[in-house]
Amino acid sequence: MKTRDLFIGFTTGIAAGLLIREVAKRIEPLKPAELVLHGVKQSFKKEGPIDGSWIYMKTEGFNRQGISTDVYRGGISRVSEGEMEQFEFFADARTGTIVELIKM
Numbered sequence: 250m251k252t253r254d255l256f257i258g259f260t261t262g263i264a265a266g267l268l269i270r271e272v273a274k275r276i277e278p279l280k281p282a283e284l285v286l287h288g289v290k291q292s293f294k295k296e297g298p299i300d301g302s303w304i305y306m307k308t309e310g311f312n313r314q315g316i317s318t319d320v321y322r323g324g325i326s327r328v329s330e331g332e333m334e335q336f337e338f339f340a341d342a343r344t345g346t347i348v349e350l351i352k353m
Contacts, residue, residue, distance in 0.1 A: 278343075282306045282321050285345040289325065289338060292347070299327045308342045313349070320348060 286304040293299050304323030311320040319342040326335045335353040340346065 279308065279319065280342060280345050282323075285321050285340045285342070286323055288345045289323065289340060289347060293325050293327065293336075297327060297329060299325055300333075301326045309339075311339055311348060318348070319343070324353075 282304050286302060289304075290299060290302055302323065302325050304321055306321075308319040309322055311318055320339040321342055322337070322339055324335060324337045326333060328334070337351045337353060338347050339349040341348055
């Protein structure tokens with residue numbers, strides 16, 4: 250093996266590594282599920298105290314009107330005017346924004 254071939258292989262490997270690193274930085278990472286749940290709870294606390302909350306730690310596919318995204322599914326329960334209210338939500342896994350809220 251010639252030194253020239255070794256140098257070309259080494260340089261190509263470094264260039265590929267740098268390219269992969271840059272692409273990985275640009276891909277928008279998922280928010281941790283706990284952080285998304287905390288944001289949803291803060292939104293609900295503006296309207297009153299909450300009694301319980303939960304969130305699935307794995308993302309699910311969500312498709313609405315031809316737009317697909319990864320979401321976390323969770324729920325919130327609270328007492329309002331003496332009645333227990335339960336909500337299920339779907340929150341975007343990248344931004345934490347609630348994309349759907351269902352009153353159970």
